[in-house]
Amino acid sequence: MISVQEARQRILSSLSALPPEQIFLSSALGRVLAEDVSARCTQPPVAVSAMDGYAVRAADTATVPADLTVIGEAPAGGGFNGVVNPGEAVRIFTGGPVPEGADAVVMQEDTERPDKKSVRIKLAPHEGKFIRPAGLDFSEGETLLRAGKTLNARDIALLAAMNVPWLMVRQRPTVAILATGDEVVMPGEPLGPSQIISSNSLGLAATVEALGCRAQILGIARDTPESLRQMATAAASADFLVTTGGASVGDHDLIQFVLGDEGLKVDFWKIAMRPGKPLIFGQLAGTPMLGLPGNPVSSMVCSLVFLAPALAVLAGKSPDAFERRGRAKLSVDIPENDHREEMLRATLQKGSNGDLLVTPYKKQDSSMLSKLSNADCLLVRPANAPASRAGEEVEIVFFPSSDLSL
Numbered sequence: 001m002i003s004v005q006e007a008r009q010r011i012l013s014s015l016s017a018l019p020p021e022q023i024f025l026s027s028a029l030g031r032v033l034a035e036d037v038s039a040r041c042t043q044p045p046v047a048v049s050a051m052d053g054y055a056v057r058a059a060d061t062a063t064v065p066a067d068l069t070v071i072g073e074a075p076a077g078g079g080f081n082g083v084v085n086p087g088e089a090v091r092i093f094t095g096g097p098v099p100e101g102a103d104a105v106v107m108q109e110d111t112e113r114p115d116k117k118s119v120r121i122k123l124a125p126h127e128g129k130f131i132r133p134a135g136l137d138f139s140e141g142e143t144l145l146r147a148g149k150t151l152n153a154r155d156i157a158l159l160a161a162m163n164v165p166w167l168m169v170r171q172r173p174t175v176a177i178l179a180t181g182d183e184v185v186m187p188g189e190p191l192g193p194s195q196i197i198s199s200n201s202l203g204l205a206a207t208v209e210a211l212g213c214r215a216q217i218l219g220i221a222r223d224t225p226e227s228l229r230q231m232a233t234a235a236a237s238a239d240f241l242v243t244t245g246g247a248s249v250g251d252h253d254l255i256q257f258v259l260g261d262e263g264l265k266v267d268f269w270k271i272a273m274r275p276g277k278p279l280i281f282g283q284l285a286g287t288p289m290l291g292l293p294g295n296p297v298s299s300m301v302c303s304l305v306f307l308a309p310a311l312a313v314l315a316g317k318s319p320d321a322f323e324r325r326g327r328a329k330l331s332v333d334i335p336e337n338d339h340r341e342e343m344l345r346a347t348l349q350k351g352s353n354g355d356l357l358v359t360p361y362k363k364q365d366s367s368m369l370s371k372l373s374n375a376d377c378l379l380v381r382p383a384n385a386p387a388s389r390a391g392e393e394v395e396i397v398f399f400p401s402s403d404l405s406l
């Protein structure tokens with residue numbers, strides 16, 4: 001059995017980012033930039049007003065009140081073609097281009113209109129007041145976003161302002177998910193007396209989608225070599241194959257045995273982790289494959305520890321993109337650990353002095369999804385860790401939050 005660290009390393013070193021593709025900006029949320037992006041325009045393109053008011057020459061308003069002649073209007077998207085000479089002002093609106101000769105804007109609220117032709121300035125502006133100079137935000141050619149960035153809603157607003165309608169991003173990995181076992185059926189299907197629902201198929205598909213990838217549920221292969229062989233061929237077009245079940249040593253655990261005939265090259269089998277011991281990693285006809293254990297908690301925890309970094313690398317992100325680790329104080333004593341690194345489902349509370357307290361569930365059987373759903377984090381017990389007392393600090397892993405973010 002290899003360590004968790006070595007297993008992770010062996011998976012990651014065999015993977016690299018998928019090639020780029022061009023997409024429209026409206027589909028770019030959560031995608032990873034494949035190249036640096038520069039502005040295709042200057043923003044704002046010319047000096048504009050930040051307020052509704054009057055464009056003036058600041059020198060004309062040295063003493064207030066000052067009456068100026070209104071010689072025209074500068075609306076946003078339009079502008080005033082003439083020049084503002086001494087003693088003159090132009091009615092201007094937010095976003096309107098500042099006319100030649102003017103060097104300040106006076107807010108409407110600080111003016112009066114004694115008659116249609118003139119404006120009375122009541123508050124003297126300093127030069128540049130309420131003027132956004134050309135290029136205040138950015139200038140044409142300026143590189144504002146770098147390759148490798150996962151695009152959030154703020155980035156998309158910026159890219160739109162940069163006049164970038166098309167983008168080169170990393171292809172989004174497609175992950176084929178194949179469950180195995182005569183005892184499992186899809187939710188809603190008729191259930192035999194000792195059959196259970198394939199929670200793994202949907203749980204893993206949701207994990208894949210939450211990681212910003214595309215999930216393709218292939219279905220459930222029965223415990224026969226023919227069924228498994230046939231269904232696994234459907235994975236050929238995917239970027240990654242995940243199987244669940246059939247990873248262990250039972251007579252019906254067919255993954256290695258059957259897929260070996262189909263060209264599965266196993267890199268490793270079995271890791272020193274609980275849950276997740278019988279994990280398989282290899283390549284099936286060139287497609288990287290993780291063979292997850294059938295136990296539902298084992299398969300979900302392995303997807304967090306191994307599938308998330310693998311998909312991050314394929315998507316062009318850092319392998320740690322989804323990793324959120326932290327520390328908390330034990331609220332209870334816990335016993336020593338054996339040679340398998342353990343990931344315990346646990347809850348978090350704030351202690352009276354503000355400390356973050358972690359409490360592992362007493363029952364940790366790897367078939368119990370209810371505790372996984374209710375958990376706030378996983379508590380990491382290193383291999384061979386000695387017993388720990390309440391109050392000691394331990395490492396915790398948070399569940400990654402979605403990539404589709406503001």
Ligand SMILES: Nc1nc2c(c(=O)[nH]1)N[C@H]1C(S)=C(S)[C@@H](COP(=O)(O)OP(=O)(O)OC[C@H]3O[C@@H](n4cnc5c(N)ncnc54)[C@H](O)[C@@H]3O)O[C@H]1N2
Binds near residue numbers: 246
């Ligand atoms: N003699 C040994 N037996 C087992 C060992 C071992 O080392 N020696 N390891 C145990 C550990 S640890 C695990 S984990 C499991 C993993 O076994 P498999 O990957 O072969 O999984 P299955 O036997 O097919 O199923 C295990 C368990 O999970 C349920 N299951 C399977 N598929 C699904 C699914 N899609 N959705 C929900 N639940 C599923 C299945 O009914 C079983 O109860 O092996 C131990 N045994």
Ligand code: MOO
Binds near residue numbers: 275295
């Ligand atoms: O290691 Mo298995 O994954 O206990 O359930």
